[in-house]
Amino acid sequence: MSARRGTIAPRSLDASRIVRGVVLVALIASSLGPLLLLGLWSLSGRWLYPAILPTEYSDESWRALGGGALWPALITSVALAVSAGVVGCAVALPIGRALARLRGWRRHAGAAAAFLPVAAPPLALGTGLQVALLSAGLGGTAAGVLLAHLVPVVGYLSLFFLGTFTLFDARVEAEARTLGATPWQTWRHVLLPMLRGAAGESMALGFLISWSQFALTLVVGGGAVRALPLEVFALVRAGQDRAAAVGALLLVVPPVLGLAALRWAARRTSMMPA
Numbered sequence: 656m657s658a659r660r661g662t663i664a665p666r667s668l669d670a671s672r673i674v675r676g677v678v679l680v681a682l683i684a685s686s687l688g689p690l691l692l693l694g695l696w697s698l699s700g701r702w703l704y705p706a707i708l709p710t711e712y713s714d715e716s717w718r719a720l721g722g723g724a725l726w727p728a729l730i731t732s733v734a735l736a737v738s739a740g741v742v743g744c745a746v747a748l749p750i751g752r753a754l755a756r757l758r759g760w761r762r763h764a765g766a767a768a769a770f771l772p773v774a775a776p777p778l779a780l781g782t783g784l785q786v787a788l789l790s791a792g793l794g795g796t797a798a799g800v801l802l803a804h805l806v807p808v809v810g811y812l813s814l815f816f817l818g819t820f821t822l823f824d825a826r827v828e829a830e831a832r833t834l835g836a837t838p839w840q841t842w843r844h845v846l847l848p849m850l851r852g853a854a855g856e857s858m859a860l861g862f863l864i865s866w867s868q869f870a871l872t873l874v875v876g877g878g879a880v881r882a883l884p885l886e887v888f889a890l891v892r893a894g895q896d897r898a899a900a901v902g903a904l905l906l907v908v909p910p911v912l913g914l915a916a917l918r919w920a921a922r923r924t925s926m927m928p929a
Contacts, residue, residue: 673729690907698899716897725902731797732866735882736909738801740861743808744854747861750809751816755823769813771805780806781874788875794878803875804865812857813866819853859913866909 678775696702700713720726754765772780784803785794793799831845832838847854869884887902 678731683701689732690904693900693904693907696896697779697904699897710879716901719898720901723898724886725883725898725905726882727892728881728902729883729905732883735797735801735804736865737871739808739865740858742801743805743812744857744862745831745863747809747812747857748850748854750813751818752819752820754813764815766814769810769817772810773814777807777868777870778874781871784871785874794875795879797876800876800880800882801870803871804868807868808861808864808870812861815857815860815898816853819850823849859916863913865911866906 695709695816697716698712698713698714699709700715702709702711744869750769754762754769757765765788781803786807788794788799788802791799793802827845828841831841836845866881867884869888872880873885876885878885883902883906886897888904892897
C-alpha cells in the first residue's frame, strides 16, 4: 500500500504543477497579449492579411503624436484625473471619518449611499448628472466633467477611508485633545501625518477612477471636452488603427505606473522596522 502511495503522489504533484503552469501562461498571455498587439499596430507600416507580423515598420504614428489630437486629449485627461484625485481625497476623507464614527444601521445606510454612485451604470449616472449640470450652466465644460467625475470618485474614496478609519486608533486623537490641542492642531499635527500614506493611495485611486471614465465624459462633456478615451474611440470609428493603438497604449500607462508604485510602496512598508 505504501509503495502505491509513493508512485501516485509524484504523479499528482507533477499534474498540479502542469496545471499551475498552464494557468500562469494563460494569465500572462491574456494580460500582455493585447498590449503586444497594440504595440505592433502602433509601429506597423504595412500589415496585411495573412501575415502574422507586420511586413514593414514605421514610427510615424508616434512622431505624429505631438501634432495630432491625442496630445491635447492626453493633457485634458491628466488635468481632470489629477484634479479629481486631489479634490476627491479632500472631500472623501472627512466623509469616511464621519461614517466610521457611526454605528448600526446609520453606518450601513451611509456606506450604501457612498456605494450607489460606484455601482450605478455610468451612462445612467451621466444622464442624471447632465440634467443638473446643464441647469447650472456647466454642461459641455471641463468644470462640469470634473464635477461628474467626482461623484464616483468621492463615493469610492469614502468607502476607502471608511475602512481606513475603522482600523484607526481613535485614542490617539483623544489624547491629543486631552493635552490641549485644538481640533485644527489635531488634524494638522496628528491625523494628517498618520494618514499620509492612505491619502496618497486614495489620490492614486481617484486618479485611476477618473482616468477611465468614458460615459460620464461623453454625456456631460457633450463632445466638447475631448479627453483621451473619447479621442481613442473616435480614431477607432474613423479607421485610424495606428493612431488609435498609440492612444490606447497611452491609456494603459497610468494604471501600469500606479500598480508599480503601489507594489513599491508595499515592499518599502514591509521592509520598514516594526
